[in-house]
Amino acid sequence: MKKYSLAVSVMAVFLTVGSAAAQRPDTASTVTVIEGATVIDVVSGQPIRDAVIVIEGTTIRGVGRRGSVPVPANAQRINAAGKTIIPGIFCVHGHLAQTEGMERKQEFYNRQRIQRDANAYLYYGVTHMVSLGIDLEPMQGFLADQRAGKAGGARLYSGGLGFAAKDGWQPGGYQGIHRPTTVAEAREMVRKEIAGKKPDVLKVWVDDGNGQLPKLSPELYGAIIDEGHKQNVRVFAHTVKLEDAKELIRRGIDALAHSVRDQEVDAEFLKLAQDKGVTQMATMAGMEGILAYAAGATFLNDPGLPVLFPAAALRTLGSKQYQEQMAKDPNLAATRNQYQLALKNTAKIAAAGIPLALGTDSGAPGRFQGFWEHREMELLVRAGLTPMQAIQVATINGARLFRVDKQYGSLQAGKVADLIVLNADPLADITNSRKIDSVWMNGKRVDRAALGTYGAGSNGEVFNIRQASPGR
Ligand SMILES: [Zn+2]
Incomplete structure (x- = not known):
């Protein structure tokens, strides 16, 4: 906690600097035009070359080829020739406030770390993030403040506290998740969870830890799904085995938060998923990350990491010793x-045309929030999706899953202006999604440097946990 008192005093300086910057003359016009870039239209699946985006206040007023969209005479014009613009990223499975450097503990969970992590996501252009199933009480206060415009960072959504079997799966060591033993108890727990916390989604864990643990029964998760749906709350499942995934789909699950990874999915699974309209998250970055760390991770040179994550943890993750330790893990071949x-x-x-949405399980040590979402897009392309499909998965598909696609997830007239301006074309190479020029949220350019938790070259001292971001 001591660290954060420093953060607060430095923050006061930041807010002063921020308000001076806000008084630049460009406030004379409320219309901003970004022109000359390639705009990725995730709805049509086509790029628009030499495009203009007209932003008024928080909203996109027009998008199209230069000359096809009226531009007000007094607009502030930004030349983005040579750049590519994609919508803000929508992550539907990540985690918050559980990590400090290389350690992960329930005791870490607090308001400052929720803010710190919301900032990290936004730094990398993740404008929406769903915290899936292990949120403790400070999250409700944070969400209330954020939705009232009093806290910044990526827009967060919460799965509250999820459901697992008695004596069963322990998500990240978290105590206190719901462990019903009867249908009546399961329904009552769902009603209380929804009434008390108004979660955006519910989560069930259906995983026997490779035959080692009791697993939530179909009867119990069926009741949880049914009770959630009665109150218009969707239910997502952590599950890894094909037969469990099929039964969850039969019982009405809305989304699978992990790939099936005990065997190849079969025709029956694909038909069930199609018929029931289930969304799949691939969530491959965690598994691939273990392999990458065991081989000596090449992605640790990303310039955002030292700004957002402690230097000591980055040194450990990049060390020969850590690599050797990871390479010796007896589970490596299974992974x-x-x-x-x-x-x-x-x-x-x-x-098979089954919708995928972007899930990453970011938030544990070495699974960097914000950056991990870009890695997952890379893995989707490695799986065989086109870069355009990977970008659709990472944007509009998440917005559709959360039924906010009328406002978010694509660059179209009438939508909220959340976007990432890239210095290179992600359709040519999906890893270009990390070459970020600027992030825009609610029609305003985000001050990314101010979202950093650590100063460049700070040797790991916290310098800032900014509470508010531009445009909120
Ligand atoms: Zn997870």
């Missing part, structure tokens, strides 16, 4: 198999 199955299954699911 490699599961990852290969996830790649295959993701390709099959995409080919």
